[in-house]
Amino acid sequence: MNIIIVQLLTVFGLFLGLLGMYLRWREVSQRPMPVDRSPKKGDPGRGVAYALTMGMLPWAKESTRLHTVAYLRGVGFHIRIFAALAVLFFSPFRNLLPPLIRTILVWGLGFGVLLGAAGGVMRIVEGNLRRVSTPDDHFSVWMVTVFMASVALSMWREVFIIPMYIISAIVFVYIPMGKIRHCIYFFFSRSFFGRFVGRRGVLPHPITTNAGGTK
Amino acid sequence: MNEKIQLALDMLDIQLNQPLQTALEVCARCGICAESCHYYQAEPSLEHVPAHRGEQLRKAYRAEHDFISRIYPAWTGAKKLDEPGLTALAEMAFSQCTLCRRCTFNCPMGVDTPLMMRAIRAMATISGTAPEMLVMLADTAIEKGKDPTFYKEIFLDQIKDMEIQLQEITGNSEATIPVEKKGAKVLYVALAGSHTILPHAVIFNATKEDWTLSIFEASNYGVFLADMVRSKEIARRIVDEAKRLEVKDIVIAECGHAYAAYRWDAPNWLGDEYNFRIRSIIEVIAEYITDGRIKVDPSAIPEIITYHDSCNLARNGGLIEEPRYVLRSAASNFNEMTPNRHEAYCCGGGGGLVALPEYEDRRLTAGKPKADQIRKTGAKIVVAACENCRLQISDITHHYGLDVKVSALADLVVRAMRLPKTLPGHEVERLFSSEEVLVPIDK
Numbered sequence: 001m002n003i004i005i006v007q008l009l010t011v012f013g014l015f016l017g018l019l020g021m022y023l024r025w026r027e028v029s030q031r032p033m034p035v036d037r038s039p040k041k042g043d044p045g046r047g048v049a050y051a052l053t054m055g056m057l058p059w060a061k062e063s064t065r066l067h068t069v070a071y072l073r074g075v076g077f078h079i080r081i082f083a084a085l086a087v088l089f090f091s092p093f094r095n096l097l098p099p100l101i102r103t104i105l106v107w108g109l110g111f112g113v114l115l116g117a118a119g120g121v122m123r124i125v126e127g128n129l130r131r132v133s134t135p136d137d138h139f140s141v142w143m144v145t146v147f148m149a150s151v152a153l154s155m156w157r158e159v160f161i162i163p164m165y166i167i168s169a170i171v172f173v174y175i176p177m178g179k180i181r182h183c184i185y186f187f188f189s190r191s192f193f194g195r196f197v198g199r200r201g202v203l204p205h206p207i208t209t210n211a212g213g214t215k
Numbered sequence: 216m217n218e219k220i221q222l223a224l225d226m227l228d229i230q231l232n233q234p235l236q237t238a239l240e241v242c243a244r245c246g247i248c249a250e251s252c253h254y255y256q257a258e259p260s261l262e263h264v265p266a267h268r269g270e271q272l273r274k275a276y277r278a279e280h281d282f283i284s285r286i287y288p289a290w291t292g293a294k295k296l297d298e299p300g301l302t303a304l305a306e307m308a309f310s311q312c313t314l315c316r317r318c319t320f321n322c323p324m325g326v327d328t329p330l331m332m333r334a335i336r337a338m339a340t341i342s343g344t345a346p347e348m349l350v351m352l353a354d355t356a357i358e359k360g361k362d363p364t365f366y367k368e369i370f371l372d373q374i375k376d377m378e379i380q381l382q383e384i385t386g387n388s389e390a391t392i393p394v395e396k397k398g399a400k401v402l403y404v405a406l407a408g409s410h411t412i413l414p415h416a417v418i419f420n421a422t423k424e425d426w427t428l429s430i431f432e433a434s435n436y437g438v439f440l441a442d443m444v445r446s447k448e449i450a451r452r453i454v455d456e457a458k459r460l461e462v463k464d465i466v467i468a469e470c471g472h473a474y475a476a477y478r479w480d481a482p483n484w485l486g487d488e489y490n491f492r493i494r495s496i497i498e499v500i501a502e503y504i505t506d507g508r509i510k511v512d513p514s515a516i517p518e519i520i521t522y523h524d525s526c527n528l529a530r531n532g533g534l535i536e537e538p539r540y541v542l543r544s545a546a547s548n549f550n551e552m553t554p555n556r557h558e559a560y561c562c563g564g565g566g567g568l569v570a571l572p573e574y575e576d577r578r579l580t581a582g583k584p585k586a587d588q589i590r591k592t593g594a595k596i597v598v599a600a601c602e603n604c605r606l607q608i609s610d611i612t613h614h615y616g617l618d619v620k621v622s623a624l625a626d627l628v629v630r631a632m633r634l635p636k637t638l639p640g641h642e643v644e645r646l647f648s649s650e651e652v653l654v655p656i657d658k
Contacts (some may be wrong), residue, residue, distance in 0.1 A: 028240070032232045037482035039492070041533045051325060063247045063321035063557055071323065074245060129246045132267045134292040136283075137244055143471060176281050179291075186243035190235045193325030200479065201533035202557050 007092070007167040009100030013169030020176025025185050040199050045199015051190045054204065070122070073115050080112025081144060084151040088168055091154060091161065102155045109152035140179040147171045223301050223338035224279060231280075232234045238327040239276050242269055248328075249323035253560045254311055257583040260582035261312065265318035265328040271304055272331045281470040303337035308332040309346055310574040311582070316440040332566075336441035345440050346571050352435035353445045360452035370394075370430055374450050377576055378407055383417050386635035395460060396427035402462040403496070404429040404453055404473070409467045414625040414638055415496060419633065422508040426466075429456055433473035434602075439567030445483060455656035465493045467501060469623050471565070473528030473545050478532065487648055495528065497600050500628055501537040504544045511631035516546040520627070521594035523552065523585070523608060524559035525601035538624055545631035552588040560584045562588035563600070564607025582611035590617055600624045 057065045087105055094102075095102040120141045125127050150167045153160035175181055197203040216224075237604035248265040255263035270292065277293035277515045277630065279282035284293035295306075314329040322328075339345040359366060374392050381390045385387050393399065394411065402425055403419065412428065419426045431453050437446030457465050478493045503509045508656040522542055528534040535556050542549050552559065568574055589597055589612065597612070597619050599605045609621045629638055 015312060028233055028236050031236050032481065034232055034234070037486070037488055038479045039482075056323065060555060061321045063251050063325070064323065067247050067248055070245070070247065074323070126246070128249060128261050128264055128267075129244070131245050131261050132246060134244075135289065138293050179243070182241050182243050182324070185237045186235065188237040189241040189325040189327075192237060192327070193319060197557075199319075200531070202530060202535065214544060 003162060003165075008090075010165040010169045010172070013172035017175045021181070021184050022123030024176050024181055028185065028188060030066055036199065038199075039085075040201075042201030044173075044195040044197050044198040045205060046189050047196070047202075048194035050204040051194030052187075052197065055190075055194070060184055073159055075145065077119060080109055080148060084109055084148045085113065087151050087155065088164070091164070094155065094158075094161070096157075099208050105155045106152050109155070113145055113149045113152060116141060116148060120145060134179070136179045138173075141166040143171060143174065144180065163176075217298065219298060219342040219344070220296055220301060222373075222431065223482065223625055224296060224552040226274075226338045227276065227334060227343045229622045230337060232465075235330055235334055235409075236555065238269070238356075239273055241324045241325045242266055242273070242322075243324060244270070245323070245405065248322050249256045251318045253315070253317070253458045253563055253584045254577075254581045256560070256561075257580050262307075262461060265312075266326070267309060268312060269326060269328045269331050271307060272335055275300065275304075286428075287569070292507050295569060301342060301344055304335045305344040305629045308335035308339065309571065310496050310568070310577050313526070313568055314563035315565055316530050317526070317558075317561060320530065322489045332440040332507055332586070334608050336439070337443075339640075340440040340442045346573070348565075348570055348572075349439050349567050350572060352434075353440060353625060354448065355449045356432070356436065356452075357445060358432065360431065360448065364454075367430055373409075374428070377413060377416070377483040380409075380622060381413060381420065384413075384629075384636045384638060385417055385418060385420055392415070393620075394430060395456075397460050398424050398462075399427035399460060400463045401426040401455075401466050402429055402457050402460060402464070403427070403466045403468070404431065404433040404477075405468045406434060406473075407432050407469055411622070412604070412627075414623065414629045415468070417629050417632070417638070418503065418509060418625060420501060427460060427462070429453060431456065432460075433468050434466050434565065435473055435476045438472050438476050438480070438511070439570075446480070447484040448529060450484055453477065454481060454485060454487070457489070463491050464497050464499075465491060466496050468494065468496055469600040469602065469606060469625060471525035472567075473534070474534070475532050477611055488635045495532075495534055495600075496536075496539050497528070497534055497541065498625060500625065500639075501540050504541060509628070511545040512633050513543075513545060513547040513627060513631060514575070515631045515633050516627060517548060517594075518595040519548045519550055519593055520545075520596040520598055521552055521589060521592040522555075522623075523553070523562060523589075523597055523599040523604055524556060525604045526559070526561050526565055529559060530557045534600075538598070541624055541628060542598060546627050550594055552592055552636040560588060562604045562607045563611065565602045565629070568605075569603045569610075577590050578599075578607065579611060579614045582607055583615065586611045586615040586617060589619060590615075594619055596622050596627070597622050598622050598627055 058068050058071055123133050123138060147167050150164040154164040244266050246266055252263055252265050274292055274294040275296040276292050278295045284291045312332040314332060316329050318328050351487055352413050382388050401424055435446055435449045437449050467477055474495045522538060560586045563578050568578045597608055599608055605621050612619050
């Protein structure tokens with residue numbers, strides 16, 4: 001198969017995926033946003049900043065303290081998904097990369113594949129997780145894992161480049177339709193949470209005055 | 216589709232704003248939220264995993280709003296809402312979630328599961344599937360607001376009796392409980408029962424505060440029904456009273472949901488910005504202590520005390536350090552529970568559950584993590600600044616055999632004020648029968 005054709009296929013898949021994500025984003029953006037008229041106790045902006053930064057650290061929440069390994073697995077997997085996307089976009093220049101960089105990418109993304117597979121296996125093995133999961137959840141995690149594997153393999157051997165582009169096209173088209181679309185809503189969700197806790201002076205922990213009130 | 220289901224789905228559409236749609240879409244079903252729920256802690260099963268609860272609404276949402284789910288529902292677990300489904304949703308939202316938001320704080324995505332549970336409660340209320348007791352309590356409050364004259368006479372008689380008690384306790388023959396005093400600085404809104412008036416009257420008189428007592432109760436059962444129309448009507452009574460009396464502050468009694476309702480939600484329901492502040496009595500007492508307007512002697516309370524953070528006051532209301540400041544000033548032996556503050560466990564009585572006898576067993580089971588926390592502190596007194604929490608903690612301490620007393624913050628402060636006479640024993644009682652609500656001042 002001609003590489004130009006598969007690259008065009010991937011670009012088309014990307015276009016459809018971005019269009020789908022845009023439509024999803026537009027749909028949620030057009031929903032009403034409740035106006036908060038209550039006087040602020042804290043700073044909503046600080047709350048949002050906290051929710052998207054310090055509030056994501058493994059020790060910031062009881063749940064992530066209890067499940068540190070599982071949480072770090074998820075974080076590691078997601079970071080590598082973005083790394084794999086970056087590698088995909090630079091793949092036309094693959095041969096310009098020094099062998100050492102390619103090797104690092106192969107091992108780095110390869111480890112991401114293990115993290116993804118571990119997530120997929122956990123979803124099958126752990127009782128509550130299995131029962132709360134939909135077929136879409138299982139499919140999505142394995143699909144992204146296979147995508148990451150294809151990107152890693154493409155850095156190893158040229159023969160994997162065409163399969164990588166085909167898999168990428170499928171992934172892009174599926175993103176707005178399946179569970180992976182949670183990536184669109186993540187920033188909305190954390191921001192709403194941050195605004196809530198910031199405005200009400202719950203988090204980040206405010207400086208307290210003598211009377212226990214907040215400055 | 217029958218009318219009930221149509222009403223419920225229409226209500227879901229009405230509520231489908233940005234935060235709700237986000238909560239419905241963002242969950243990755245990682246299951247990390249499980250232990251954050253006190254129901255799960257008490258009884259680790261799938262039905263108590265917050266992600267699982269959220270999925271129950273998502274099934275109906277996807278069936279209506281998701282392209283893939285409409286083509287192939289099994290792929291996403293989508294399911295058209297039907298009457299048994301609606302009943303099951305209502306049962307779950309009213310009896311297996313206290314809207315404490317602990318799961319939201321523990322979710323890496325920030326999924327607002329209580330927001331989804333509120334959406335279900337609203338769907339249940341509009342379709343007539345909500346618990347009758349909550350509907351009746353909310354409607355009673357609305358009726359009372361329409362014509363308070365009938366109750367006012369009885370109320371004023373009871374206040375007169377209470378004034379005599381107040382004068383005995385304070386040793387001040389001029390101590391009063393003013394009602395509907397125009398131009399007062401503070402409008403204090405109590406709950407049903409003298410125990411939420413007398414200690415506060417002691418404090419207000421000691422500080423020579425320019426205050427007046429509301430003729431209404433702070434409780435707002437519309438909140439538990441997630442019924443904006445009822446919530447608004449109930450809130451409007453007090454807001455209108457404050458405007459009529461031209462007060463500067465509305466001060467809400469020690470009540471979690473009432474504080475959250477008036478402080479954070481009422482301005483949004485009523486679409487208004489007030490020219491008065493809405494504060495909790497906890498903030499006011501903390502300020503009195505700082506300003507030296509009341510003197511407290513911590514040696515008056517030598518027992519080990521601990522503090523329970525009401526979810527509506529702390530995690531959802533931002534009143535976290537104020538009660539601790541008061542307790543550290545008024546008592547000499549304060550032990551924190553672990554975890555505390557925004558990580559505190561719900562006592563299991565929130566979300567209107569203490570008013571629903573049909574769910575008593577579930578409520579007591581869900582209170583186990585809190586009972587265990589209390590036991591570990593070695594405390595002899597548990598202070599809770601929320602009436603529903605106090606009722607629940609009284610029940611769970613009895614149920615799990617803890618030798619502790621449950622106290623309001625103000626009661627403890629009054630004890631530390633070393634007055635000539637102590638307050639009468641304010642045993643926390645169940646005040647939810649219709650008669651008692653009709654006549655709020657019952658003692």
